[in-house]
Amino acid sequence: MAILQILQYPDERLHTIAKKVALVNDATRKLVKNMAETMYAAPGVGLAATQVDVHEQIIVVDISEEHNQLMVFINPEILKISGEQDGEEGCLSVPGIYETVRRADNVTVQALNLKGEPFTLEAEGFLAVCIQHEMDHLSGKVFVEYLSQLKQTRLRAKLKKRRREAL
Numbered sequence: 001m002a003i004l005q006i007l008q009y010p011d012e013r014l015h016t017i018a019k020k021v022a023l024v025n026d027a028t029r030k031l032v033k034n035m036a037e038t039m040y041a042a043p044g045v046g047l048a049a050t051q052v053d054v055h056e057q058i059i060v061v062d063i064s065e066e067h068n069q070l071m072v073f074i075n076p077e078i079l080k081i082s083g084e085q086d087g088e089e090g091c092l093s094v095p096g097i098y099e100t101v102r103r104a105d106n107v108t109v110q111a112l113n114l115k116g117e118p119f120t121l122e123a124e125g126f127l128a129v130c131i132q133h134e135m136d137h138l139s140g141k142v143f144v145e146y147l148s149q150l151k152q153t154r155l156r157a158k159l160k161k162r163r164r165e166a167l
Ligand code: K1U
Pocket: 043, 044, 045, 046, 047, 048, 051, 088, 089, 090, 091, 092, 093, 129, 130, 133, 134
């Protein structure tokens, strides 16, 4: 079992743009296993490779309470979006902060599975939110960047204070 270290906002490395996975191999499968273990241990409902300082287009998502519906998306691409929803989001890279973000309500995603085979998935509601949130990480975007500049400034000050007090 390997629990990976999760980068904490405002770490600059969270803004790295992930590269496509050229070949899905044993190293990819090992990384995915470690990412899933890290997500379940946190606990969280998703994790992007960017958050564990690996800048490849890989995300894992599991919104089940039983932790038995792991979804793996390698080189994910959004083919279609529709609708709108406002939902509260959190992030393992910004612990303890929950804010409302507006996102598409339905997304159709194409990706590769762990065998390197393409698949397409239609997601709605919270699953669609998680997929969009994790795909943002691969583009170097953290959910707090959807907030106003004032809120982002206050948030950075709050996190700085919290980290100072934790020392
Ligand atoms: O990307 C991440 O850091 C994971 C993040 C995913 C996410 C949550 C909520 C909305 C959009 C995306 C988290 O998992 S934060 C933790 C969390 O929300 C949670 C933890 C345990 C049980 C249920 C939810």
